[in-house]
Amino acid sequence: MSDAAMWEPVVRARAHELVIQAIEDQITSGALRVADPLPPERELAARLGVSRAGVREAVRVLEGQGVLRSRVGSGAEAGTFVAALPDAALTRFLRLHVALANFPMSDVIAARIALERTSAALAAAHATEAALDGIAALVERMDDPALDRAAFNAADAELHIAIAQASGNRLVASLAVAIRGALRDPLLRAIESAGGWDETAADLQRQHHGILDALRGGDGARAADLMEQHIRYAEAALALA
The missing domain is CATH 1.10.10.10 (Winged helix-like DNA-binding domain superfamily/Winged helix DNA-binding domain)
Incomplete structure (x- = not known):
């Protein structure tokens, strides 16, 4: 040289x-x-x-x-x-960064799986009864067949956020919430254009109930596995990747 x-x-x-x-x-x-x-x-x-x-x-x-x-x-x-950066500010910053950085969807989903497996396992071990009741209420809300697609997506986002926050790990929760927030609009577009939505929604709900049962049973390994299966099913059914 x-x-x-x-x-x-x-x-x-x-x-x-x-x-x-x-x-x-x-x-x-x-x-x-x-x-x-x-x-x-x-x-x-x-x-x-x-x-x-x-x-x-x-x-x-x-x-x-x-x-x-x-x-x-x-x-x-x-x-x-x-200053101490509030959790909400950190989550907003991360969400915007993920949304603007043009990461491949497959990378975002892989990161989401890693984070939400962890949050589900931790929630099974650490969630309070009040947190579990809140998660259950969100699952029950999505059981309503009259719920439109946008409302289902909004409730689904709340559910995944509630599970992350029930984990007891603030950093894992902030990262998981940021990723799910960055996917809000892409998921809504995919849901609104999905064919056979009633069947897909029913499948998603069965999965939600299975995750809730694992959380209530304190079975972290099963909760993590079910969460990954749920996210991968949604990815395939809604053609996200």
Whole structure:
């Protein structure tokens, strides 16, 4: 390899991207934790060798993502602090990323299976009676033959979200909910165009009841297997992939 090829010019990141990376590095290393303040704007700019405008832009971006929060005024309460990203904000961010990133549908479904197998197994072990009653109520709602396709899809989304949230693992739940949320519209389009919908809906409902029975019985392995079979059936019946 020639010296010229080894020393090609590199693209310099914009100032605010350098600041974002520096802040992310401090958070992932544990040097910055929730509620910790960032250095003042002037000091941070000097430390990183960037303009104050670059620091302001980085803070604006990270505030929009829910990573930072700023308070105006004076004293200890004023400044920019590391924020605890609420679960709903994390789920929304992930859902939009999945929807916008143009992942192949087969990749999305494979990720969904992995996550929902885990959430079903955990829910069988950890779901409270109240959570199981809520899951059962959603299954019963979909037993109504008068339920139209859009309402069935909405209730199905609620059901899978309820199972994920009953798992007791917030991260698994957030990831599973994000994936199911990203599939909401593709699933609805597939359901609305599906032939033989009454038979498909009946099959899906039998599967829902089987998953519920496994959850109530505390059988995590069976709940996970039934969840995977259910998702794969829907994929094939609705021609999602």
